[in-house]
Amino acid sequence: MNAFELWSIACSNLKNVLSAEVYSRWIDIIVPVDCSPDGSFILSVDNDFCRDWITQHYQSFILDALHVAGADSIEKLTFTIQESTAQEDEHDAEHDKKRVEEKQIKRVRAVHKQHALLASPLNPNFTFENFVTGNSNSFAHGAALGASQEPGRAYNPLFIYGQTGIGKTHLMQAVGHKILERPNMSVCYVSSETLMNEYVDAIKNRTTIEFRQRYRSADVLLVDDIQFLASKEGLQEEFFHTFNALYDARKQIIMTSDLPPSALKGLEPRLVSRFGWGLVTEMECPDFETRLAILKYKISLTRVKLSDEILTFIAENIKSNVRSLEGALTRAVSFATLNNNMPLKLDMLRNLLKDQLSNERKKDLSFDEIQHAVVDFYDIRISDMSSKCRTRTFSNPRQVAMFLCRKLTMSSLPEIANSFEKTHATVVHACKTIQDRIQTEDDLREDVRQIVRTLGRDPSSINV
DSSP states (O other): OOHHHHHHHHHHHHHHHBOHHHIIIIITTOEEEEEOTTSEEEEEESSHHHHHHHHHHHHHHHHHHHHHTTOTTOOEEEEEEOOOOHHHHHHOHHHHHTSOOHHHHHHHHHHHHHHTTSSSOOOTTOSSTTOOOOTTTHHHHHHHHHHHHSTTTSSSSEEEEOOTTSSHHHHHHHHHHHHHTSTTOOEEEEEHHHHHHHHHHHHHHTOHHHHHHHHHTOSEEEEEOGGGGTTOHHHHHHHHHHHHHHHHTTOEEEEEESSOGGGOOSSOHHHHHHHTSSEEEEOOOOOHHHHHHHHHHHHHTBSOOOOHHHHHHHHHHOOSOHHHHHHHHHHHHHHHHHOTTSOOOHHHHHHHTHHHHHHHHHHOOOHHHHHHHHHHHHTOOGGGGSOOOOSHHHHHHHHHHHHHHHHHSOOOHHHHHHHHTOOHHHHHHHHHHHHHHHHHOHHHHHHHHHHHHHTTOOGGGGTO
């Protein structure tokens, strides 16, 4: 069976797995080339953007489909970049069958042409329409939406922080997409790593003027992972002046980070101060309801049916971040697709996700573990964790336990509050109180560090 026959069978399978829109936009534009002896399947796409996007989001689906087609020896995909020509189409009927219709090519190229104006292309799926909101991200979502509606006026700068994989980049790029719907508006999206590489190249090639103009002429500047500017003095100086130029011109600035500005080390105080001029908002790990809503939305984009029991199990057990949640769903969808005559049951799913479930358990401490470690350290009773007594003897350990539950678990504030039989506001106050006190009280900071070590975690991982 040659590459074209294999690809034809694989495509039939992919049509049943992916939505019609996803298939037409990203799969139908692929042209099979050959099967390599080294176990790779060679495919041709129009450009680098298509290759990177397909590799990142659909490679596992394609490999599964090829295995179903009988290509068990295929272990990886290799892409070549080759523009199609009219002459090629006339002389190669097999290739022509698998080429996208001309109107589809024009649409994709139009998107790429628009994205070429940006520092880096925006992910076409990272829109407000595709963002699932819940208690963990509703405030950040509202702020981003406000910034997109009144750029440079509402929440400028907007600083979004939170752990990896919870949707910060999605939300920031959604603003970019919304802005690009307006005529004559430019958006510049860049990661801190790319910004650093471009800055070094600009110095080397003596093109710093062009470098500055590129970023200072944007109507909206989106900078991902701003924490990586730490200890890069030259780039910090350059970004300081770029920030001032954009802010003074009332241009919108949005940044993401894994930590709030006040906790970023290695950054100049004048930068940290400016990051807090507008709105600083946190995105938390999604709670159960939000995780389930995300799964239901994602499964609606495919043609695969999974029971509510399966989706609920994934939502209850994969808590670390949205990226892991989507990875678990992809495994379940792939299994269901490859085994049409065998409904996916819970015992099968547990086996399918056993490595991921094991990692989740290692990552997340329980509230009970944290509360017991605290009461043992302070020599109080476990019932004191939820008592109404406000004396320092009991309130201090209780606040420390709430602080550690916030720092050492992926749980939401309401979930933490429920475990202590307290309100959401009480937990917020406790966390802020302990965070402020450990900055100035050496004894408390050492107590917290010791408890964290007892729980088998590194104190530096939570900046204590």
